[in-house]
Amino acid sequence: MELKQAVPACTACGLHKSRTQTVFGVGDEKADWLLVGEAPGAEEDRLGDPFVGQAGKLLDNMLAAIGLDRRTNVYIANVLKCRPPGNRNPEPGEVAKCTPFLLKQIELIQPKLIVAMGRFAAQTLLASDASIASLRGRLHRYAGVPLVVTYHPAYLLRNLPDKAKAWEDLVFARRTMQSLLDTRESASA
Numbered sequence: 001m002e003l004k005q006a007v008p009a010c011t012a013c014g015l016h017k018s019r020t021q022t023v024f025g026v027g028d029e030k031a032d033w034l035l036v037g038e039a040p041g042a043e044e045d046r047l048g049d050p051f052v053g054q055a056g057k058l059l060d061n062m063l064a065a066i067g068l069d070r071r072t073n074v075y076i077a078n079v080l081k082c083r084p085p086g087n088r089n090p091e092p093g094e095v096a097k098c099t100p101f102l103l104k105q106i107e108l109i110q111p112k113l114i115v116a117m118g119r120f121a122a123q124t125l126l127a128s129d130a131s132i133a134s135l136r137g138r139l140h141r142y143a144g145v146p147l148v149v150t151y152h153p154a155y156l157l158r159n160l161p162d163k164a165k166a167w168e169d170l171v172f173a174r175r176t177m178q179s180l181l182d183t184r185e186s187a188s189a
């Protein structure tokens, strides 16, 4: 079954019972940048797109600050495609059932760089239980794709001093993307 049909039809975990709709992802399906969040919140569950609430506004501003726009050359997806009730944390069983969808999205999009926002995205893609603080600031890889770890925008709304660190992470991500593009250009010159 096509991924875009399989996700809305999924009943693999209990979250299908409380969702309004699944939230597949949004953006350019051939994007160089893939941003991965945690799970839909109330607004995302209502509207069907990721990061459309308060955290989404912050994310859009952060993207704009590095010259990016969610509609162009960026794709945004979550680890979970359904909203956990009351915005509780995803449970390990839910992450395990839902992660194959995200991995398939990565395979199809073939991004040049992944930005994992928050603990659930970082730990899932890196198969690690390390903290964001210990993972940020260096380049990781998921299936060969360079991956940068940063704080989740919703966390930043509650911890404003850490915004400066998230900014450092984005500058690092932008620099990494630039060097990936430069390497490709010089290889084809």
Ligand code: URA
Residues within 6 Å of the ligand: 037, 038, 039, 040, 041, 044, 049, 050, 051, 052, 053, 055, 056, 078, 154
């Ligand atoms: N937080 C997330 O991780 N994803 C969303 O889509 C919205 C809020």
